[in-house]
Amino acid sequence: MATAAITTEREHYLNKEYGIRSWLLTTDHKRIALLYLISITFFFFIGGFFALLIRLELLTPAGDLVQADTYNKLFTMHGMVMIFFFLIPSIPAVLGNFLVPMMIGAKDLAFPRINLLSWYLYIIAGIMMLHCMVTGGVDTGWTFYTPFSTAFTNTKVIEAGLSVFVAGFSSILTGLNFVVTIHRMRAPGMTWSRLPLFIWAHYATSIIQLLGTPVLAVTLVLVVCERVLGLGIFDPNRGGDPLLFQHLFWFYSHPAVYIMILPSMGVVAEIVPCFSRKRIFGYQAVALSSIAIAVFGFLVWAHHMFVAGISLYSAMIFSILSYLVAVPSAIKVFNWTATMYKGSVTFSTPMLYAFGFIGLFTMGGLTGLFLACLGIDVHVTDTYFVVAHFHYIMVGGAVMGYLGGMHFWWPKISGRLYPEWLGKFAALIVFLGFNLTFFPQFILGYLGMPRRYWQYPAEFQVLNVMSTAGSTILAVGYVLPMVYFLWSMRYGKIADENPWGAAGLEWKTASPPPTFNFEETPEVTWEAYNYDQIPAPAEVLIER
Amino acid sequence: MSDSPIAVEHGPELRHHFASVEQQRDAASLGMWLFLATEIMFFGGMFCAYLIYRMWYFNEFAAGSRSLNLKWGTINTIVLICSSLTVALGVRAAQMGKRKLLVILLILTIVFGLAFLGIKGIEWHEKYEHHHIPGASFDATALEKPPYSNGGIDPSHEQIYFSLYFAMTGLHALHMIIGVGIFAFLLFHAWKGRYTPQYNTPIEIGGLYWHFVDIVWIYLFPLLYLIDRKPLG
Ligand SMILES: [Cu+2]
Numbered sequence: 053m054a055t056a057a058i059t060t061e062r063e064h065y066l067n068k069e070y071g072i073r074s075w076l077l078t079t080d081h082k083r084i085a086l087l088y089l090i091s092i093t094f095f096f097f098i099g100g101f102f103a104l105l106i107r108l109e110l111l112t113p114a115g116d117l118v119q120a121d122t123y124n125k126l127f128t129m130h131g132m133v134m135i136f137f138f139l140i141p142s143i144p145a146v147l148g149n150f151l152v153p154m155m156i157g158a159k160d161l162a163f164p165r166i167n168l169l170s171w172y173l174y175i176i177a178g179i180m181m182l183h184c185m186v187t188g189g190v191d192t193g194w195t196f197y198t199p200f201s202t203a204f205t206n207t208k209v210i211e212a213g214l215s216v217f218v219a220g221f222s223s224i225l226t227g228l229n230f231v232v233t234i235h236r237m238r239a240p241g242m243t244w245s246r247l248p249l250f251i252w253a254h255y256a257t258s259i260i261q262l263l264g265t266p267v268l269a270v271t272l273v274l275v276v277c278e279r280v281l282g283l284g285i286f287d288p289n290r291g292g293d294p295l296l297f298q299h300l301f302w303f304y305s306h307p308a309v310y311i312m313i314l315p316s317m318g319v320v321a322e323i324v325p326c327f328s329r330k331r332i333f334g335y336q337a338v339a340l341s342s343i344a345i346a347v348f349g350f351l352v353w354a355h356h357m358f359v360a361g362i363s364l365y366s367a368m369i370f371s372i373l374s375y376l377v378a379v380p381s382a383i384k385v386f387n388w389t390a391t392m393y394k395g396s397v398t399f400s401t402p403m404l405y406a407f408g409f410i411g412l413f414t415m416g417g418l419t420g421l422f423l424a425c426l427g428i429d430v431h432v433t434d435t436y437f438v439v440a441h442f443h444y445i446m447v448g449g450a451v452m453g454y455l456g457g458m459h460f461w462w463p464k465i466s467g468r469l470y471p472e473w474l475g476k477f478a479a480l481i482v483f484l485g486f487n488l489t490f491f492p493q494f495i496l497g498y499l500g501m502p503r504r505y506w507q508y509p510a511e512f513q514v515l516n517v518m519s520t521a522g523s524t525i526l527a528v529g530y531v532l533p534m535v536y537f538l539w540s541m542r543y544g545k546i547a548d549e550n551p552w553g554a555a556g557l558e559w560k561t562a563s564p565p566p567t568f569n570f571e572e573t574p575e576v577t578w579e580a581y582n583y584d585q586i587p588a589p590a591e592v593l594i595e596r
Numbered sequence: 597m598s599d600s601p602i603a604v605e606h607g608p609e610l611r612h613h614f615a616s617v618e619q620q621r622d623a624a625s626l627g628m629w630l631f632l633a634t635e636i637m638f639f640g641g642m643f644c645a646y647l648i649y650r651m652w653y654f655n656e657f658a659a660g661s662r663s664l665n666l667k668w669g670t671i672n673t674i675v676l677i678c679s680s681l682t683v684a685l686g687v688r689a690a691q692m693g694k695r696k697l698l699v700i701l702l703i704l705t706i707v708f709g710l711a712f713l714g715i716k717g718i719e720w721h722e723k724y725e726h727h728h729i730p731g732a733s734f735d736a737t738a739l740e741k742p743p744y745s746n747g748g749i750d751p752s753h754e755q756i757y758f759s760l761y762f763a764m765t766g767l768h769a770l771h772m773i774i775g776v777g778i779f780a781f782l783l784f785h786a787w788k789g790r791y792t793p794q795y796n797t798p799i800e801i802g803g804l805y806w807h808f809v810d811i812v813w814i815y816l817f818p819l820l821y822l823i824d825r826k827p828l829g
Contacts, residue, residue, distance in 0.1 A: 160613035162623040228630050236623040237613075262630055266638035274645075274763065282731035283759035284752065285645055290730075291752035292759075296648060300641050573615070 064467070064564040079164035080567055085150035086465070087171050088141060093534065095137035095178060102130035104527060107489075107520040115507035123506035124191035125207070131194030132212060136219045137178055139450055140308065143315035144226055144261075145174070147457045148254050150465060152230055154558040155248050157239025157576065159568040162232040166225050173222035180215035184208045193504065195305070198286035198297040202278040210279055213272040220265045220272075223311075227261030230254050239557070241576035248556055248580055249338050253318025256342040260307045260314075260349060268304035271297065298360055302353035310349040313413070313445055314342055316453025317384055320406045323460050324388045326554040327403040328395030329588055331581040334387040341380035348377045358429045367426055374424035381417050385410060396588070400552075401475030405456030408483045412448025416441055419494065434504075437497025443490045455482065455533060462537060463551045467564040468544030474536050482529035488522025553589035555581050609795045621797045628801040632808045635771075639812055642764050646819060649760065653753040655745040660757035661823035662740050663728065665719055669821040672715050673813065679708035680810045683803045690796035695789050698799070702783040705806070709776040716769055720762075729762065730755045742824060761820055768816060771809045778802050 061067065065082045068074075075083060106126050109117040118126065149167065153160050161167050184190065190212040192201040201209050234247070234255050275297070277283045284290025286297040325332045332338060354362055354370040388410055397403070419441040422428045432438060463469055492515040497503075501512050508516070550559040561570050578585070614620040650657045686701035727735035736754040782802050785791065791799055 158613065163627060164611075164613065166627075224634055228627060228634070231630055232623050232627045235626060236619060262634050263637050266634045267641045270638050270641035270767075273767075274642075277759075277763060281762075283763060284730060284755050285649075285759050285763070289752070291653070291750065291754075291756045293648070296645060300644070568613070 062562065063566065064562060065567045066467075066564050068567050077168075079160070079168055081149050081153050081161050081164065081167060082465075082565065082567075082569075084167050084171055085146050085148075088145040088149060088174070091171075091175060091178065092138050092141055092146065095133050096530075098182075099130055099133035099138055100527060100530065102126050102133065104523060106130060107523040109506055110508070110516050111520045113508050113510045113513050113516075118506065120506050121191065124193075124504070125189040127504060128190050128193050129185055132190070132216065133181065134446075135194055135308070135312075136216050137174075137181065139312040139446060140219075140223055141174060141226070142312070142450065142454050143319065143457060144230070144254060144257055144311075145170075147319065147454075147461060148230065148257075148315060149226070151461065151558055152233060152251060152254055153237065154561065154565065154569050155251055155556055156234065156237060156242050157557050157570065157574045158233060158237035159570070159573075161229045162237055163229050167229055170222040170225035170229070173218050173225070177215045177217075177219035177222065180211055180218065184211040184215060187211075195301060196272070196275055196297075197301075198275065198278070198292075198294045199288060202275055203287050203289065210276050213276045217269050217272045217276075220269045223261050224265045227258035227265075230258040231262065234258075239574050239576055242557075243576075245336070246576055246578075246580050247339070248318075249321035249332065249335070249342070250315075250318035252339040252342045253314045253321070256346040257311050257314045259343075259346050260311050263350070264304040264307040264311070267300055268308075271300040271304070295357070295360060295362065298357050299354065302356045303350075306353040306356065307346070307349040309442070309445065310345055312450045313453075314345060316409060316413075316450045316457075317342065319453045319457035319460070320388060320409050321384075322554075322556065323402045323406040323456055324391050325581045325583060326460075326552050327398045327400060327406075328392045329553075329583050330391055330395040331579075331583055332387065333390035333393075334383075335580065337383050338387050341383040344380040345377065348373065348380065352377060352424075355424055355429070358426060359433050371424055371426050375421060378417060378421055381413075385414055385417075399476075401470075401472060401479055402456045402460035402552075404476060404479040404483075405452050405459065408479065408486075409449055409452040409456065412444050412452060412486065416444030416448055419444065432497055434502055435497035436493040436501050436503055439503050440490045440493035440497060443493070447490070448486055452482070452486075455479075458533065458537070460552070460554075461558075462540070463547030464558060464563050464565070466537075466541050466544070467547055468540045469547050469551060470533075470536050470540045470544055474532065478529050478532035478536075481525060481532065485522050485524075485526030485529050489519050489526050490522070492516070492518045492522075551589060553586055555583060555586055617794070624797045624801055625804070628804045632804065635808060639764075639767070642760065642767065643815075643819075646760050646764070649753075649756050650819075650823075653750070653756060655742055655747065656749055656753040657757045658742040658745075658824045659736075659739045659749055660728075660754060660761065661821060662742070662825070663726070664761075664821050665722060666821055666825065668715050668719050669817055672712050673817050675708050675712050675715070676810045676813050679705050679712070680807055682708065683806045687796070687799055687803045690786070690791045690799040691793055693793040695786065695791075698786045698791065699783065702779055702786055706776055706779050706783065709772055709779065713769060713772055713776075716765065716772075720765075723758070723762075728758050730759045734758070764816055764820065768809065768812055771812070775806050775809050778805060 065080055075087065078084060105118070106123070109115070109123060109126070115123070149161070188208055190207045190209055191205055192207070192209060196209070196213065234251060238247075274283065274285050278286060284292045286292045286294055288294060321332060321338055352370055352374040354366060355374045358367050358371075388406075419437070423432065423438065423441060459470065459475055496512055496515050499512070501508055547563045549562050551563075552559075557574055557576070558565075560574060610617055610620060614623070682701045682704045686698055686705065689698040689701055723729060726738065727733050734751065734755055736749055736751040739749055739754065741749055779802065782799060785798070
């Protein structure tokens, strides 16, 4: 069988049908994952382009590259594109779409046509956002704060709001599909305690998508109604209350951080055991900590409003609850580290990203505790300290996990191996570029440089130059994988079905997998991460 | 027509990626329940705003509530309860395989739904004529002040009541319109005889949606119409 597969072309999901129609009307979760991959990559580079313009403007203290108005639009569009069009869909819609059915031994997601619909909603939202950008953009910040967004700015708030609304429904449908699939489509023997942790993480993520996103949707509807119809629910001049807007907005947007980071944690939980050749330490604790993060995540939103005028007592309660989120996060970090202990660790590309994730996420998480502390928060609110903190979580955490996952499962997705040395090189560049970009921002923020300004006092210049230099290095690190992934599709070494010697059902089918994933529905009789029973792969492939 | 639910030769309604008809039905109904959970959160944002402003601006809310047309509101509540009944009977008819009865019940449901929307339109039109629509031409002077209130009525606070009234009933009406669309779709397929005792999941989950939209109204009616009405007052 194995030799026949190499000599004659085996039928798989990529070569089953050709032509644009077979892609645009597909209901195959793997093809939809690739559609998502292409579209989110496009938006990632658009958002990155705005980021580079921001960094370029901040190279010098004077506002010389762009004017204040333009700068406001730049950081707004950067935030909206990166959050709603890259980070939120990134891992769930690409890797999740590709892997969730395969990891649980299903032929597809429960609702394949809804899955395709969610991609189309994403595309419609994306076109609206692009149109909004080229016809003038928005300057409210990604947070749409009222009453500025409803009564003052004359930029395209309505179009941006509706675009995010539609993107939200795309995200809800993905989450709904995952929850139903994980509940109802598991293969025989795939019990809850045998699920890969990637699945647990996606389950928790989907719950947040389902329960959080509608609140953002209705809030944006009210903002749009306020602009179009003159309702006054969030406008103090018309009897409304801007704090209510902030409560509703952060009720979604804080948990949204976990929509972005939990899937990355799931990826790391797959990579670490594989390249340590050990069963994950504390499976149950890691699985349940995902759920705990989802639950706690809904109870801490007002830590974004400590200086907005909420009462001291509610601020104290939200502060304590915010500290609590650190507990399940720390459980994860300790368990990954414990997994490596006495394991036979290989430093291959996905593992490098996992290491990067663990380190940077820990830094981002610990600085999050600074911000949960009322006294310090008052000092650093709206400074670059906050910017650095959430970029450590979002870029250092979520994007690192995404890239690690892309490298880990690329052989499964494409059937080819990427050049290992280039992968390691890019991972290193990303890590260095990232730290050079964002570490100086912690110091800047602590020294008091406020965010969202297009110019700054001259004494901050050195640190800003470092940050800008880092961002260009980071950009190189992001372009590289895209180039060699594309290259490998044609010239990469052919991957066999399990090049890493990894556990998990997705590695028990061919690379790339056939359209219905498995020749016949697998029956699971083993525990997850049974690395004691799986031989390590040949040296050649791993290049230790 | 085979009696066993998992016939070896399954019908065209079983999609390829499901192992059995049961699995497919379970998935569809879980999917609808989850969707309804998102809908609760969707309406929840507005209910939350309502709760806060009602506590802050109670007099204005009471005055606004008194200006609503209780007669039409009550009739609409009855109309929707009747439509829920026809939906429930329709699900039963589908399970028993009574095609004709199912078609009649679906038509009745759609008629009730349209009647509700028509009455809602009449009420909105009344509000328009009384200048109760928030915006430049809003006018709260003619509103009856609750007897126990010692201050006057703040027009901007009154606008908040009507903002929420139109946002909540508008969103609910939008859901009704979608519901009527879904039921028109179900009617078409029921008329063609697609639903059998073995396969009637669409009727069931369409019904779930309809009941949910009804329940939202069951909350909206007292919250918006009955804030401080006296019996027969
Ligand atoms: Cu937060």
